[in-house]
Amino acid sequence: MDFSVKRIARLRTLPKPEEGFRAVMERAPQAEAMAARAIEQTRPVWTWIHEERRRVATAGVLVLTVWLGLHVMFGSNGMVIYRQKKAELKDLQGEVQQIQEENDRYVQQIKELKTDPKAIEREAREQMHYTRPGEVVYVRPTSPPQSKPQIDSASGKH
DSSP, X not given: OOOOOOOOSOOOOOXXXXXXXXXXXXXXXXXXXXXXXHHHXXXXXXXXXXXXXXXXXXXXXXXXXXXXXXXXXXXTTSHHHHHHHHHHHHHHHHHHHHHHHHHHHHHHHHHHHHHOHHHHHHHHHHHHOOOOTTOOOOOOOOOOOOOOOOOOTTTOOO
């Protein structure tokens, strides 16, 4: 077993803090000059923005207000959708009320059929056409579906 340490091919050493600070200090004048050039190149734009700041701010507020108004009216949860949902809710509540009333009628009818002999007799007479002795029941015949009259295409007559 060989426990010897082999030579590392590339060994990096970190610079001392003093050397890094010195490098920054040496390049500081160049960085200041570059910043000054950038400021001088963009000065006309910044001057215009500063002079027109009220107009730019007013235009920005106007655009924001228009966008917000459109979003409130026509957005995914806007007033148009809200009114549609409200109308749909009203329709559904009416439908629920109607179904509840129908259900109440059926419950009452079932209760009567369980307890009242007259109700049982009435249902038997209506559905099965039962009669008492001496009574005659008249049943209206179902009418056949009416067909449209044939039109002769050549003469236009029926």
